[in-house]
Amino acid sequence: MIQLHEIYEVIPLVLIAFAACAILVIEAFSKKGSSAVYGFSIITVTGAIAASFLSLNKELIIFNQFLRISNASVMFSVIILAGILITIIASKNYIEKENINFGEYYSLILFSVLGMMLMVFANDLLIIFIGLELMSVCFYVLAGFLRLRQKSNESALKYFLLGAFITGFILYGIALIYGISGTTNLAELYNQKKLFTNYVFIIGFALFLIGFLFKIGVFPFHMWIPDVYDGAPTTLSGMFSTAGKIAAVGTILPIILALNITNFKLIFSVAAVATMMYGNVIALAQSNMKRLLAYSSIASAGYIFVGVAAMNEFALKGIAYYLIAYTFMQLGAFIIVSILEKKDDGSRDYKNVDIDFYKGLGKRNPLMATFMTIFLFSLAGIPPFAGFWGKYYLFYAAIQANLIWLSVIGILLSLIGVYYYLKITVYMWFHESTDLVTAGYEKEPVSRSGIFATSLAVVGTVVLGLDPNMFFRIFKMIAE
Amino acid sequence: MKFDLETVLFISLSVLSVVSAIYMITRKNPINSALFLILNFFTVSGLYLLLKAQFIAIIQVLVYMGAIMVLFIFVIMLLNLQFQKKKLESYSYKSLTSILLAIMLFGILGYTVYFGFEGKFKGMSDKALEIGTAEKLGAELFTNYSFPFELASFLLLAAIVGAIVLAKKKFE
Amino acid sequence: MIEINYYLLVSAVLFSIGVIGVLVRRNAIIIFMCIELMLNSINLTLVAFSSFLGNINGQIFVFIVMTVAAAEAAIGLAIIISMFRNKESLNIDEINILKW
Numbered sequence: 001m002i003q004l005h006e007i008y009e010v011i012p013l014v015l016i017a018f019a020a021c022a023i024l025v026i027e028a029f030s031k032k033g034s035s036a037v038y039g040f041s042i043i044t045v046t047g048a049i050a051a052s053f054l055s056l057n058k059e060l061i062i063f064n065q066f067l068r069i070s071n072a073s074v075m076f077s078v079i080i081l082a083g084i085l086i087t088i089i090a091s092k093n094y095i096e097k098e099n100i101n102f103g104e105y106y107s108l109i110l111f112s113v114l115g116m117m118l119m120v121f122a123n124d125l126l127i128i129f130i131g132l133e134l135m136s137v138c139f140y141v142l143a144g145f146l147r148l149r150q151k152s153n154e155s156a157l158k159y160f161l162l163g164a165f166i167t168g169f170i171l172y173g174i175a176l177i178y179g180i181s182g183t184t185n186l187a188e189l190y191n192q193k194k195l196f197t198n199y200v201f202i203i204g205f206a207l208f209l210i211g212f213l214f215k216i217g218v219f220p221f222h223m224w225i226p227d228v229y230d231g232a233p234t235t236l237s238g239m240f241s242t243a244g245k246i247a248a249v250g251t252i253l254p255i256i257l258a259l260n261i262t263n264f265k266l267i268f269s270v271a272a273v274a275t276m277m278y279g280n281v282i283a284l285a286q287s288n289m290k291r292l293l294a295y296s297s298i299a300s301a302g303y304i305f306v307g308v309a310a311m312n313e314f315a316l317k318g319i320a321y322y323l324i325a326y327t328f329m330q331l332g333a334f335i336i337v338s339i340l341e342k343k344d345d346g347s348r349d350y351k352n353v354d355i356d357f358y359k360g361l362g363k364r365n366p367l368m369a370t371f372m373t374i375f376l377f378s379l380a381g382i383p384p385f386a387g388f389w390g391k392y393y394l395f396y397a398a399i400q401a402n403l404i405w406l407s408v409i410g411i412l413l414s415l416i417g418v419y420y421y422l423k424i425t426v427y428m429w430f431h432e433s434t435d436l437v438t439a440g441y442e443k444e445p446v447s448r449s450g451i452f453a454t455s456l457a458v459v460g461t462v463v464l465g466l467d468p469n470m471f472f473r474i475f476k477m478i479a480e
Numbered sequence: 481m482k483f484d485l486e487t488v489l490f491i492s493l494s495v496l497s498v499v500s501a502i503y504m505i506t507r508k509n510p511i512n513s514a515l516f517l518i519l520n521f522f523t524v525s526g527l528y529l530l531l532k533a534q535f536i537a538i539i540q541v542l543v544y545m546g547a548i549m550v551l552f553i554f555v556i557m558l559l560n561l562q563f564q565k566k567k568l569e570s571y572s573y574k575s576l577t578s579i580l581l582a583i584m585l586f587g588i589l590g591y592t593v594y595f596g597f598e599g600k601f602k603g604m605s606d607k608a609l610e611i612g613t614a615e616k617l618g619a620e621l622f623t624n625y626s627f628p629f630e631l632a633s634f635l636l637l638a639a640i641v642g643a644i645v646l647a648k649k650k651f652e
Numbered sequence: 653m654i655e656i657n658y659y660l661l662v663s664a665v666l667f668s669i670g671v672i673g674v675l676v677r678r679n680a681i682i683i684f685m686c687i688e689l690m691l692n693s694i695n696l697t698l699v700a701f702s703s704f705l706g707n708i709n710g711q712i713f714v715f716i717v718m719t720v721a722a723a724e725a726a727i728g729l730a731i732i733i734s735m736f737r738n739k740e741s742l743n744i745d746e747i748n749i750l751k752w
Contacts, residue, residue: 141642505673578675605706639723
């Protein structure tokens with residue numbers, strides 16, 4: 001039974017759910033081209049972030065044991081909402097440019113956020129499943145939102161077929177876990193310690209895990225990432241690679257920590273090494289900026305799994321820190337690509353996303369080039385920025401867990417990554433623009449909303465880098 | 481195993497469902513596939529009845545066969561895939577590896593479910609008949625499970641919005 | 653009395669046939685139907701557990717899975733239609749602007 005007083009504990013969820021439906025109504029009654037929906041969704045997400053802090057320091061199990069509110073889940077949901085806020089702010093200009101300025105865009109984003117938050121707050125496999133599907137269904141549609149573009153169609157179809165296929169595995173895993181334990185409630189599952197050695201449970205959990213490894217993009221299940229991120233609208237690629245992945249990590253991480261099946265430690269380490277290697281090495285050969293960032297996001301999934309393999313308290317802190325840093329830098333880089341992308345001219349292809357276009361950007365558009373440099377340095381893990389501390393915490397956690405070999409390999413592989421990030425930086429500042437670019441290039445006015453969104457990301461990257469403990473301090477302060 | 485009515489029904493239904501599934505994945509024409517899939521759903525619905533899940537069995541017929549599969553057939557007819565027949569699907573060594581992989585998967589799953597649950601239950605629960613009824617399911621769905629029930633409505637709303645966005649011909 | 657193993661085995665067979673179909677077939681609609689077959693076979697597993705455990709959780713889960721299947725059917729077919737409008741083909745080998 002849903003009791004009224006329980007609703008006060010989940011105000012962010014209610015706000016988002018209400019706004020997702022309300023946008024459809026507002027859209028119907030507002031004039032074409034008005035930004036009512038845009039403003040409304042920004043206000044709602046900001047409100048949801050503020051309201052999230054109300055539920056800090058409460059260990060609650062509510063809604064007939066379906067939701068569980070803890071500090072970790074609130075933190076993950078705040079990170080997700082922050083990513084979504086930046087995405088939405090940057091979206092307006094982009095969807096006007098691409099002629100897809102429909103209110104449904106914002107509505108679907110908010111529905112997917114609802115799914116992500118449900119996953120993070122879930123205390124029952126049923127809720128995890130519904131949340132995952134709500135998120136995925138919205139993502140399939142959003143990936144194909146540029147309906148007239150073949151690339152976008154393809155991206156949606158691939159994402160959909162592979163995603164639905166993997167849903168089958170997750171569901172089979174849940175069915176086996178349910179069959180052997182007789183419950184789908186996570187708290188009850190954790191109490192049946194005897195189960196964890198039963199091979200039916202392990203097979204079931206492995207199938208369940210495969211689904212999440214797919215959503216995060218860890219090595220054997222990463223194939224879809226470059227294609228989908230390449231074809232999807234650029235701001236949304238940024239959202240898929242940050243908020244979508246964080247939701248999957250935030251769901252599976254507490255479960256892995258609670259079950260603490262040590263057999264998986266080695267598997268996670270191997271997966272982490274393979275993922276880092278694959279992402280960093282293949283990214284060297286990319287000539288398209290969106291694909292390059294997609295491979296860099298695969299490599300980042302590898303770093304996160306270094307932390308997952310460590311399975312200790314440092315790891316939890318490191319992963320949380322890396323995720324927030326990753327949200328700012330990855331999303332910021334994708335948004336800059338979306339700002340520089342050429343206006344839709346009816347040719348039905350993404351223009352100006354090649355690496356060659358970035359040659360000489362420092363002269364043509366110094367502000368964007370500076371921001372891009374900050375994001376790329378942070379992604380590469382160069383000191384004063386947040387990405388460095390994220391990697392530092394994760395590798396430190398691995399060393400604490402006696403996985404020294406893993407952190408050594410991780411550091412070496414991330415050095416490979418430095419090469420391609422620096423290559424683009426050198427292109428931007430020390431190369432002349434190619435004739436091809438300058439000939440057809442009209443300097444586009446960079447919109448204020450775009451600058452605002454990227455500035456937010458820059459501030460996040462720099463401030464978190466200068467004072468790495470600030471994020472946790474703020475949380476602690478508000479909690480007290 | 482005694483050869484009573486239940487056993488005979490179980491064996492015939494499961495053989496029919498496996499055969500129809502194999503036919504479904506081997507047909508060239510999508511319409512034939514869809515029809516075999518409907519046959520498969522029908523046999524599975526029979527298995528639900530053997531498991532005393534009467535309401536789920538009816539819902540299977542109404543929702544899966546009556547709504548989802550009709551949608552499939554509608555879309556196949558809409559797209560009118562005649563010229564597809566000319567382009568034969570190509571099969572390569574990749575299909576062989578895929579089949580081997582799937583058989584390995586079946587080995588793992590089959591072993592797990594067959595031996596993992598052997599003798600775990602002493603027959604069907606006494607409550608099985610009771611929990612399969614519409615009355616009991618409805619009562620649970622609107623009391624203890626009202627939260628997931630509400631969430632399912634959000635899922636459907638998002639799907640409706642998404643389907644309209646993608647399939648509508650023109651937006652003003 | 654049929655033991656639960658046999659129901660589960662039938663379900664595993666159907667699931668694997670669905671997986672073979674997804675991996676081998678090249679027509680997007682047929683692949684999608686194979687996914688529906690997989691989901692349906694899992695429903696059989698859930699109902700079998702539900703009846704043998706005497707626990708209603710499983711049957712509620714089947715409800716939700718059917719909702720999800722309906723939602724996915726709507727979305728998936730819409731994606732296929734919008735793909736077909738631009739490309740006039742459903743063979744996933746020809747869908748290759750993006751490398752797989």
